[in-house]
Amino acid sequence: MKEFSSSHHPLLQHLFRSEYNKMTAVLCRHFGLQQMQLAEDLVSETFLKAVETWNRSGVPENPAAWLYTVASNKTKDYLKRAKTFETKIAEALKTEEQQETDIFFTEQHISDSQLAMIFAICDPVNSAESQVCLALQALCGFSVEEIANAFLTGKETIKKRLLRARAKLRNDQFKIVSMSDTVIQSRLDVVLTTLYLLFNEGYFSKTYDQMIRKDLCLEAIRLTLILTQHASTNTTSVNALLALMCYQSSRLDARTNDEGETVLFEQQDKGLWDQDLIDKGNYYLVNACSGNEVSKYHLEAGIAYWHIAPENERKWEYILQLYNELIVMEYSAVTALNRTFAFAKVYGYEQGRVEAEKLGLEGNSAYHALLGYLYASTSLSMAVKHYDAAIALVTSAAERRTLLREKELLEKAASQ
Structure with a gap:
């Protein structure tokens, strides 16, 4: 994920963090990972265009929709003028999933693209750790430093791991296509690890000045919730992870004071706990206990439950x-x-x-x-x-x- 200067419009900084990876996922689903750099460049150009236009003409009524429209138009313009379109991309676009050349940034298409991309990136051609690293970078927008913190390792190690992982996927002719239930099940554990680490960075960030980053917690919950909406991924482990996220998120407002300092559990104002999220956690924990499987997410959800019980x-x-x-x-x-x-x-x-x-x-x-x-x-x-x-x-x-x-x-x- 590219960096965005702190001198840019504050709203754009927020939108860059929340929308960049969604837009990139849609474009990567369209082009494939071989053209991931192209997708990232198109999205980056969209944000640079926003800086130029918004500083001159003001913020549009619907900033996110403006970004999606510009990204879509830039993609269409590229496809029209790129000499490599017919030789390098057109054949890939003829597959059943990619017949349309229009880019749609609807909520459903974004969710489907993100879900398809994370499962496609979690390809066993790479080691499980490399799969998670690449998914955290490409889908979740983690910097190298954030990934290094998640894995408790050095930044140079992560850089090398990412380069090797991308190269292997390119050499394996990576495409984002429909997968069988068997393939989805074989990759689900790595996907859950990625979402777990995404949530953890939001719940207790060691990279940024703010200890809690609600945007990452909400994004992890949103993506995990999508998994519960598909029969092939609505497993007890997925429900246990979602229960854990709900329980932990219920206490976010009570975990820091006005100065951004951590409030110890015993000193937290329970009146600030979100009962709606606690109830949702209870619902997903019950769903998680419908089978015989006991994963680490079951145990951690149980621990989180007893903390707020x-x-x-x-x-x-x-x-x-x-x-x-x-x-x-x-x-x-x-x-x-x-x-x-x-x-x-x-x-x-x-x-x-x-x-x-x-x-x-x-x-x-x-x-x-x-x-x-x-x-x-x-x-x-x-x-x-x-x-x-x-x-x-x-x-x-x-x-x-x-x-x-x-x-x-x-x-x-x-x-x-």
């Missing part, structure tokens, strides 16, 4: 039990730290500290933030020490402000 004296025991199952199914540092927090809630903060220190994640900011929290009630000096370590390691400005606030509160308490 009415008070229950065994609440943290249930959460810890689910984390125990999750960490056996798929270990990660994040899961291990979250499990330790639940462990401390059940067995006490002292035992929680012992459990946390076993992890040995000294290079992880969340590890030190957790120990800072657990030490706060017994050793202010140790708590401050760990918060200092967390602050030194953190990359997000919003997260740094939150940690500094907690440290200052402890130092204030120590001075009294």
